[in-house]
Amino acid sequence: MRMKTHNYQATVCFLATFLMGLFVIILNSNYVEAATTVPSTSEVYSHAPNGMDLSDYFEFPTDHVYYYNNKQSSIPDTASIISKSSSNPTDIIQMTNGTNQIASIWGRPTDSVKGDYNYFDVTKNQTFSMWMYFGDSDAKSGEGMAFVVQNDNRGADAISTYTDPKPLFGADPITKPAGLESLGVWAGGGSTKIINTTDFALGAIQNSLAIEFDSQLNTSIPTYAPILNSSGSKTDDYFDALPDSSGVQQVIGPHIAWNYPGIKDTYQYFNANSPYYSYFGMNHNNPIRNQYLASQAGYTTADNAWKHVTIMYTAPPSGSTIGQLRYIFDDKKYDGTVRPYKDWDQRGDGDTSISSDHKIINIDLKNLNLNGATKVRWGITGTTGSYSNTQAVIFESIPAIADVTTSTSLYDNTQERDIPDADRHPDDDHNVNNGDSLRFDYDLTYNSGLNGTGQITTTMDLPKHVDFTADADGNVGEIEYKNKTVKIPASSINSDGTIDLTLNSLNDDMNSIKIHLNGTANIGDNSTAKSTTVDPAHTSYESDYYTGDVMSPGFNINPVTDTLKIESTSDLKQTIKTGKQTTMSGKISYEKGSTFGADSVTVHTIIDGVKSSTTLGVDATSKSATYGLIGDASELGDGDHTIEVYVSDASHRFSNHIIYNITVEDKKLVISSDMDDYDNTFVKDVDTVELTGTLKYDDGSPFTLKGNTLKWTVDGDQSVSQPLIDSDNPDNMVESTDFSKVFPSLDVGKHVITLQATDGYKLSNTLTFNVTVTEESLTLYSEEGYAFKTVNRSDMSRVIPRAGKWNLSVDSLNASWKLSAKSTALINTTTGLPITGQMIYRTDNNEQSLETNSVEIGSGSGGTVNSDPVDITKNWSDDEGILLRVQPDTSQGTYQGVITWTLTNTMPNE
Numbered sequence: 001m002r003m004k005t006h007n008y009q010a011t012v013c014f015l016a017t018f019l020m021g022l023f024v025i026i027l028n029s030n031y032v033e034a035a036t037t038v039p040s041t042s043e044v045y046s047h048a049p050n051g052m053d054l055s056d057y058f059e060f061p062t063d064h065v066y067y068y069n070n071k072q073s074s075i076p077d078t079a080s081i082i083s084k085s086s087s088n089p090t091d092i093i094q095m096t097n098g099t100n101q102i103a104s105i106w107g108r109p110t111d112s113v114k115g116d117y118n119y120f121d122v123t124k125n126q127t128f129s130m131w132m133y134f135g136d137s138d139a140k141s142g143e144g145m146a147f148v149v150q151n152d153n154r155g156a157d158a159i160s161t162y163t164d165p166k167p168l169f170g171a172d173p174i175t176k177p178a179g180l181e182s183l184g185v186w187a188g189g190g191s192t193k194i195i196n197t198t199d200f201a202l203g204a205i206q207n208s209l210a211i212e213f214d215s216q217l218n219t220s221i222p223t224y225a226p227i228l229n230s231s232g233s234k235t236d237d238y239f240d241a242l243p244d245s246s247g248v249q250q251v252i253g254p255h256i257a258w259n260y261p262g263i264k265d266t267y268q269y270f271n272a273n274s275p276y277y278s279y280f281g282m283n284h285n286n287p288i289r290n291q292y293l294a295s296q297a298g299y300t301t302a303d304n305a306w307k308h309v310t311i312m313y314t315a316p317p318s319g320s321t322i323g324q325l326r327y328i329f330d331d332k333k334y335d336g337t338v339r340p341y342k343d344w345d346q347r348g349d350g351d352t353s354i355s356s357d358h359k360i361i362n363i364d365l366k367n368l369n370l371n372g373a374t375k376v377r378w379g380i381t382g383t384t385g386s387y388s389n390t391q392a393v394i395f396e397s398i399p400a401i402a403d404v405t406t407s408t409s410l411y412d413n414t415q416e417r418d419i420p421d422a423d424r425h426p427d428d429d430h431n432v433n434n435g436d437s438l439r440f441d442y443d444l445t446y447n448s449g450l451n452g453t454g455q456i457t458t459t460m461d462l463p464k465h466v467d468f469t470a471d472a473d474g475n476v477g478e479i480e481y482k483n484k485t486v487k488i489p490a491s492s493i494n495s496d497g498t499i500d501l502t503l504n505s506l507n508d509d510m511n512s513i514k515i516h517l518n519g520t521a522n523i524g525d526n527s528t529a530k531s532t533t534v535d536p537a538h539t540s541y542e543s544d545y546y547t548g549d550v551m552s553p554g555f556n557i558n559p560v561t562d563t564l565k566i567e568s569t570s571d572l573k574q575t576i577k578t579g580k581q582t583t584m585s586g587k588i589s590y591e592k593g594s595t596f597g598a599d600s601v602t603v604h605t606i607i608d609g610v611k612s613s614t615t616l617g618v619d620a621t622s623k624s625a626t627y628g629l630i631g632d633a634s635e636l637g638d639g640d641h642t643i644e645v646y647v648s649d650a651s652h653r654f655s656n657h658i659i660y661n662i663t664v665e666d667k668k669l670v671i672s673s674d675m676d677d678y679d680n681t682f683v684k685d686v687d688t689v690e691l692t693g694t695l696k697y698d699d700g701s702p703f704t705l706k707g708n709t710l711k712w713t714v715d716g717d718q719s720v721s722q723p724l725i726d727s728d729n730p731d732n733m734v735e736s737t738d739f740s741k742v743f744p745s746l747d748v749g750k751h752v753i754t755l756q757a758t759d760g761y762k763l764s765n766t767l768t769f770n771v772t773v774t775e776e777s778l779t780l781y782s783e784e785g786y787a788f789k790t791v792n793r794s795d796m797s798r799v800i801p802r803a804g805k806w807n808l809s810v811d812s813l814n815a816s817w818k819l820s821a822k823s824t825a826l827i828n829t830t831t832g833l834p835i836t837g838q839m840i841y842r843t844d845n846n847e848q849s850l851e852t853n854s855v856e857i858g859s860g861s862g863g864t865v866n867s868d869p870v871d872i873t874k875n876w877s878d879d880e881g882i883l884l885r886v887q888p889d890t891s892q893g894t895y896q897g898v899i900t901w902t903l904t905n906t907m908p909n910e
Contacts, residue, residue: 038136038295039302041097041390042087047302049131049334051090051394053544054081057118057401058093058379059156060105064177066161075177077159079103079380093393095382096142102179103391106156106379107400114450118400120149120313120378122323122365124448126399128311129548133392134215134294136305138254141215141294142389145382146183147311150208151368152262155377158205160261162188178203181218181239184381185210186261186282195271197264200280204261205381207369211258211311211327214240215293216385217251221270221279242268242281250284254293256329256345257284260367286347286361288329294389306394308332312348316365324348325361336549337538341423396547402449404506404546406442408539410553413437415652416604416611421553423536430555432521433652434529438466440552442515442539444506452507454544458515460499461537463552466519468493477517479503482510488517505543521557529559562594564655566647569626572659578638578666578761582631586658588647589624596620598650603627606644607636616647633664634761668698669764671710671757674738679770681865682746683814689743691769695724695757696736704731707760712741714753746773774865779811780819780903781869788884793892799840800884808872810903812863819858819872820902821882823850826895835895837886842879850882854902857882 039047058081063074078101082092095103107118120126128147135141152158160182161175178188187203194200219241244250251257259266259282268281295304307330314324326348332338342354348361368376382391397404410419414436420428432438440463446453462468468476470490477488481504492499503513523529536551568586576582588601596618604613618625629645643660673693682689695710697703710722722741743753751771757764787803810819826835839850841857848855858872873881882899 039305041136044133044136044302044305044390045082045088045092045392047305048088048090048092048394049306049308049336050540050542050547051092051131051396052398052401052547053084054091054093054395056111057108057398058105059108060103061157064102064157064159066176073176075102077103079105079382081105090394093380093395095145095380095391095393096384097388097390099384099386099388100179101142101384102159102177102184102381103383104156104159104184104379104381106158106377107398109375109377116375116400117450118398119375121375121400122368122370123315123374124399124403125315126313126403127405128309128398129396130309130311131306131394131396132213132293132309133305133390133394134213134307135387135389135391136295137387138292138294140387140389141254142382142384142387142391143180144183144213144215144254144293145380145391145393146185146213147211147309147378148185148205148208148261148381149210149368149376149378150205151370151373151376152206152208154206158208158377159381160184160186160188160205161203175203179383180385181214181216181237182383183210183212183214184383185212186239187267187280195269195278197267197269197280200267200269201262201264204266206262207367208261209258209325209363209367210261210381211256211325213256213293213309213329214251215254217253217255219249238270238279239282240284242283251287251289253290255284255287255289255291256327256347257287258325258327258361259283259285263367286357288345288347291329291345303334306334321365322362323365325363332549335538336540338536338549338551342426399448400450402451402453402506402543402546403447404449404453404548405445405447406541406548406550408443408550408552409441410555411439411441412652413439414654415648417652419553419555421536422533422556423551423554430553431652432555432557434521434523434526434557434559436521436557436652438519438521440517440519442517442550442552444503444513444541446506446508446511449507449545451545452505452510453546454505456503456505456513456541456543456546458501458503458539458541460501460515460517460539462493462497462499462517463519463534463537464497465521465523465532465534465557467522468517468519471518476519477515480514480516482512488515503541506546523557523559526559526561531559532557558651560653561592562653563591564647564649564653565589565591566627566645566655566658568658568660570660573661573663574631575663575665576631576633578633578664580633582633582662583628584631584643584645584660584662585626585628586645587624587626588618588655593623595623596625596649600650601625602648603629604646604648605629606642608641608643631660631662633666636662636664638664638666666762667701669695669757669759669762670698671695671755671764671767673767673769675769678768679772681772681774684746684748684773684775689746689771689773690740691743691753691755691771692738692740693755693767694736694738695764700735702733702735703759704733705737706731708737709758709760710739710741711756711758712753713755714743714746715751743771746771748773748775772865774813776815776905777811777813778815778817778903778905779869780901781807781809781811782901783807786899793890795888797885797887799842799879800886801878802876802882806873806876806882808901809869810858810860810872811869812860812867813865814863816861816906817859818856818904818906820854820856820904821850821899822854822902823899824897825851826884826897828891828893828895830893831891833891835886836890837884839882839897839899840885841882843881847885850899854900859906 060079061077063076065074078096080094082094084091109119111117160178162178182188185205187200218237218239220237240251242250271278310328312326316323328344328346331344349358350360351358412419412432420430422430474489475487476490479486523532533556536554539550541548566586566588570585574582599620600615600617602613603616641662644657646655646657648654671693705724708724712720753769755767786806788800789803823839841848841855860870
C-alpha cells in the first residue's frame with residue numbers, strides 16, 4: 001500500500017502549532033505552484049484516457065425542484081455529457097465545474113424500443129471500470145463523488161435532501177436538495193427538529209447502496225444554531241468524525257468507503273446539550289483512508305489527474321440476499337498499464353494475509369427493497385462546496401452495455417505446466433528455463449450486453465527476454481474465434497516490440513476470443529546469463545463500447561547450467577504374453593556430471609498418447625539414478641503399444657525422450673451358449689431359469705479353472721460373480737468347461753442377462769440372454785352392444801337367434817378357468833315393460849335360463865404366451881349358445897338388458 005502524506009491534527013492542545021504549520025505548508029505549495037503550471041480542465045480533458053462511447057445510455061434531471069413557503073424553487077443538476085471531439089478523445093461525464101453544486105446521472109434502465117437498457121442486474125456478477133477526475137488540487141477539491149445503486153421511487157430525480165418537518169417560526173415544512181458532505185446520496189444536513197437517525201435517513205436516496213469517493217474530511221461540530229437562511233443552507237460538517245470500535249477515527253483525509261444511505265444505522269445523532277442545534281455523523285464501512293483523489297500539489301501533468309476505479313459485484317447464490325462487493329482505486333496508470341497487484345488500494349478482495357481490511361465485503365440486497373425486482377438503477381452523484389471544482393468520469397466498461405471478462409496466462413510447453421503470475425502469486429513457482437518454449441494466452445469473454453463491443457483495436461507489448469520467432473509457416477501465433485482461426489504473422493511485430501491487432505466485435509454470437517503468442521525464453525548464452533525477472537507487459541483493448549487493459553504474467557527465466565539426460569538399459573522393442581509383465585529400465589544423469597540437488601525427480605510417461613507422471617526418489621548429492629517401469633500386458637491389452645519416457649528435475653529441466661515399443665500377444669477367451677435360442681420364456685415358480693454354456697480359448701489351448709470367473713449382470717445393475725473351480729482337481733488342465741447358472745428369483749417381466757468371463761487378466765466376449773418370466777393369468781375379451789335378430793310379432797312362442805358376430809374370448813396362461821353368464825330381464829326402451837320372454841343358453845337341446853341362474857358357457861385349462869385366446873362362440877350354431885326365447889304376442893319395440901360375465905380361475909380337473 002502506498003503511503004500518503006496528508007496530515008490531520010485533532011488534539012486541541014496542539015491546535016495553534018498545527019495551524020502555523022499548515023500555514024507554512026500552504027505558502028510553500030503556493031510558491032511551488034507559482035513556479036509550475038497546474039493543468040487546466042481543458043488540458044485534462046484533451047489528455048483523457050480512452051473510454052467507451054456513452055450514446056444515450058444515461059439520463060439526468062436538468063434541475064431538482066423543491067417548495068419553500070408554497071413557492072416552487074429549483075436547484076440545477078450540473079451533470080452533463082461532453083461528447084468526443086477534437087478537444088477530448090472520448091466521451092466524458094462532467095459532474096461539477098463550480099462552487100456549491102450538486103449533480104447526478106443515472107443509467108437509463110429502459111428504452112422504448114430496446115426494452116431493458118443500462119440497468120444494474122442484482123442476479124449477475126458485474127464489473128464497472130472507470131476513470132475519475134476530482135480536480136487539480138488536493139487542497140482545494142470538491143466534496144467528491146459516489147457510485148450509487150438505487151431503487152428509490154423518485155427514479156432519475158433521486159437526490160439527497162434536507163428535510164425540516166417542523167421549521168421554526170411556523171414556516172411551511174421544506175424538502176430541499178442538499179449538497180456538500182452528502183455527495184448527493186447521503187442524508188442532507190441536520191435540523192433543530194430532527195432528533196433521530198430514522199427521520200434523518202429519509203433525506204438520503206432511499207433503497208440504495210453507495211461507494212463514496214470523498215475528497216473532503218468533514219469533522220466540524222456546529223457552534224451556533226443552524227437555522228435556515230433564505231436559501232435553506234445548513235452548517236452540518238461532521239460526517240467523517242465518527243470513531244471505529246477501537247476509538248480510532250474511521251476515516252482520515254480524502255477517503256473511500258461504502259454504506260446504505262437510506263437506513264438509520266448508517267448515521268449517529270448528536271445533541272450538543274442546546275435547544276438550538278443537533279448534528280449527525282456517518283458510519284464508513286471498509287474505508288480506504290488518507291487517499292489522494294484530486295491531484296497532489298506539485299504535479300503538473302494531466303497524467304496524474306485521472307484515477308482509475310474498478311468496482312466488482314458478486315451476485316448472491318440462489319435463495320440468498322447476501323452478495324459481495326469489491327472496489328479498487330488507482331489500479332492502473334494513466335497509459336492503461338496495470339499497477340503491480342500489491343500496490344492496489346482495494347477492499348473486499350478477501351486477501352487477509354495483506355491486512356484485515358481486505359476481508360470479504362458482504363452486502364444485503366434487502367436494503368434495496370427489491371420486492372421481486374432484479375434490475376435497478378445505478379449511477380454517479382457528486383457535489384462541490386466553497387471551492388470551484390471540476391469532477392468528471394470516463395467509463396471503460398459498463399456491464400449492461402458490454403460485460404467483458406479478460407484474462408492472461410502463460411504456459412511453458414517445455415515444462416508442460418502453467419506458470420503462475422509472479423505479480424499475483426509471488427510465493428508460487430514462476431520459474432522457466434532459458435530456451436523453454438512458451439505460449440502466452442490472452443482471453444476475452446463476452447458475458448452479456450446490449451450492442452456488443454464493436455471492433456476491438458488491440459495493442460500488445462511483447463514480454464521482454466522472449467524470442468517471438470516465426471514458425472515454419474511464418475507465424476508467431478493465432479487468434480482463435482468461435483468459428484475460425486486467424487494466424488498472426490511474424491511481420492505483425494513492430495520495431496518497438498509491439499503487435500497491433502484488430503479483433504472482431506464481441507457479442508452474443510461471437511462471445512469468445514483467444515489470442516495465442518508463441519515464443520522462446522532467451523536470456524543469452526547459458527554460460528554467462530543470470531537469472532532474469534520478466535515484468536508483466538501491457539495489452540490494451542479499445543472499442544466503441546468496451547475499453548480494457550491486461551498485463552501478461554510476470555515470471556523468471558533461469559540459465560540452464562547442465563542438461564538432464566536418460567538412456568535405456570533394456571530393449572526398446574519387446575513382446576510379452578497376456579498375464580506377463582515386462583520392465584523398461586534406464587539411467588538418469590547430467591551431461592556435465594551435476595548432482596540432482598533435490599531428493600526427487602519426476603518420471604513422465606506417454607502410453608499410447610495418454611500422459612502420466614510419478615515421483616522417483618533420488619539422492620540429492622548423487623550424479624545418477626536408475627528408473628524401472630513395469631509394463632503389465634493385462635493393462636496394456638492386445639496389440640502394439642508405444643511407451644514414451646522422459647524425466648524432469650526440481651529445476652524443471654527436462655531430459656530427452658526414449659520410446660519403447662511393446663507388443664502384447666494373447667489368445668482370446670471365448671464363451672458360447674449351448675441353448676438354441678437366447679430369447680426364452682419361463683413361468684415364475686414353475687419353471688427354473690437356468691442358463692448354460694461353454695468356456696474355452698479360441699486356439700484350444702488348455703487352462704486351469706482356477707482364477708476363471710463368470711460375471712453375470714441382470715438388467716444392467718445386478719452383478720453376480722461365479723468362480724469356476726473344480727474342487728477335486730483345481731490345478732487340472734482342461735481345453736473347455738461347461739457351466740450353468742440358475743436364477744431362482746427373477747421377477748415377472750422381461751430381463752436382459754449378460755455374461756462375460758475373465759481369467760484374471762482378460763475379458764471374454766459378451767453373451768446376452770433375453771429372459772421373460774410370466775405367471776398364471778386370465779383375460780376376458782368381450783364387447784358392448786350384443787344383439788338379437790329383429791323379428792315380426794307372432795302368435796307363437798319362438799327362439800330368436802343372435803344378430804351378427806358375438807366376440808367373446810378368454811386368454812389364459814397356465815390357468816384352468818370357467819366362464820359363466822347371467823342376464824337381467826330385457827326392458828322395452830319405450831314402455832319400460834319387460835319382454836315376455838328371457839335369454840337362454842342352449843346346448844344339444846339342453847336349455848337353461850340366464851335370468852334365474854348363472855350358467856357356465858365355457859371352460860378350459862393351460863395356455864401359453866404363444867397360445868391364441870379361446871373363442872367362446874366359435875362353435876355355436878345358429879340355434880346354440882345364448883339365444884332369446886319370447887312368448888306369443890310379445891309387444892313390439894326395442895328391448896335392452898345386461899349380461900354379466902364371470903370368469904373364474906379353477907383348479908385343474910375341477
